Amino acid sequence: MGSDGILHFQDRVCVPGNWRLRKQIMEEGHKSRLSIHPCMTKMYQDLKQSFWWNGMKTDVADFVASCLTDGQSERMIQSLEDLLRACVLDHMGSWGDMLPLVEFTYNNSYHSSIGMLPYEALYGWRCRTPLCWNQDGESLVFGPEFLQQTIEKVKAIQERMKAT
Incomplete structure (x- = not known):
């Protein structure tokens, strides 16, 4: 526990097992101004710099997959954003x-x-x-x-x- 009252793991914030909080973090990471709709790998790499929770990689993969079930559309969006x-x-x-x-x-x-x-x-x-x-x-x-x-x-x- 840090002096700020937040639990850290290797300089990352430990996110409790609160699905709404985790979903909110993933939504912000997926829709931020600098990386709108990133692919699963990019989003996971970005989030893991600041956050940690058990099963995070799987949660991010599921979240991105639920955003668009059509991988071709996701790829097109990513290409246009890039x-x-x-x-x-x-x-x-x-x-x-x-x-x-x-x-x-x-x-x-x-x-x-x-x-x-x-x-x-x-x-x-x-x-x-x-x-x-x-x-x-x-x-x-x-x-x-x-x-x-x-x-x-x-x-x-x-x-x-x-x-x-």
Whole structure:
């Protein structure tokens, strides 16, 4: 027992056998601003730096599995979050600024698993935005500097996506 009245085990807080408390810790770890929806291994590694309880690894695995029963969706979410985080860390913009561009880039990138673009698979046609229009004058509605900056960001995101 430390001077703060909290039981510690190897510099980690010992969490009592209170399922609601453990669930709350796991929810915070799974939904924090810096690691939204991490995979089981990442979440366990993050939590075990600060907390300890008997059966923690199994509890974390069960918690993550219950979050999404579809592993492909969990992997897609993780990939998008990694891509978004990398773009923000590259000082391309804030999370709020980059999210629409990351979403656009992802949805308009060929996926071999479905043999087409996700947007096309969902709606039956390719996404058409001012960034893709080639007719004279149409793209000038937003101003050439804005369009050029956005195109450059989308290209950078595409390169990041290829790397991941």
